[in-house]
Amino acid sequence: MMVDIPSPDQRRRNILHWLQESQSLTIEELVSRLGVSIMTVHRDLDQLVKEGIAQKTYGRVALVRPVQENPSAAPLCAMCHTPVSFHTAFTLHLENSQQLQACCPHCGLMLLSMTDQVASALTRDFLYHRMVNVMKAAYVVESRVHLCCVPSTLCFASLEDAQDFARGFGGLVMDFEAASAYLSAQHHHAKMR
Ligand SMILES: [Zn+2]
Numbered sequence: 001m002m003v004d005i006p007s008p009d010q011r012r013r014n015i016l017h018w019l020q021e022s023q024s025l026t027i028e029e030l031v032s033r034l035g036v037s038i039m040t041v042h043r044d045l046d047q048l049v050k051e052g053i054a055q056k057t058y059g060r061v062a063l064v065r066p067v068q069e070n071p072s073a074a075p076l077c078a079m080c081h082t083p084v085s086f087h088t089a090f091t092l093h094l095e096n097s098q099q100l101q102a103c104c105p106h107c108g109l110m111l112l113s114m115t116d117q118v119a120s121a122l123t124r125d126f127l128y129h130r131m132v133n134v135m136k137a138a139y140v141v142e143s144r145v146h147l148c149c150v151p152s153t154l155c156f157a158s159l160e161d162a163q164d165f166a167r168g169f170g171g172l173v174m175d176f177e178a179a180s181a182y183l184s185a186q187h188h189h190a191k192m193r
């Protein structure tokens, strides 16, 4: 049986492909996948390291990541166009089965107040990251904790948690209606100036 020895270029292409699939690989794994010596694997990797594409740690290799991990994958906030992060995402499900996302409860409440035909709206509890129906949630507005948009607006599944949080970090405890009205008034005020 003929064994095809891949060229150095071919090997580096393979390594890059595998790294994109699985983030990081051991040197051993590469030796067995490529069917070459450990010295050859190290030579191939050194080339990728020199080019700034890969990084070697003890016995492993990984891709060098740009500062922001794959920013194109994160949806953008429908209000302020910053990337939406998992923990603070605020999602509107519309009656036509479309979805709108906001970066945090601040933008989410604003978005909700100007969107028609919303079937449901969910966000995550600030402490436990469980999904919460936004209309039944409690909000702490203007606390010292600023994660995203100003005034800071955090969401809690329980009123007691919101009150305890506000005792420690300041801010006003509000229900859905009050928080929506408060933020709308703030935005209106900002526009008038
Ligand atoms: Zn936003």
Ligand SMILES: [Zn+2]
Residues within 6 Å of the ligand: 103, 104, 105, 106, 107, 148, 149
């Ligand atoms: Zn935000």
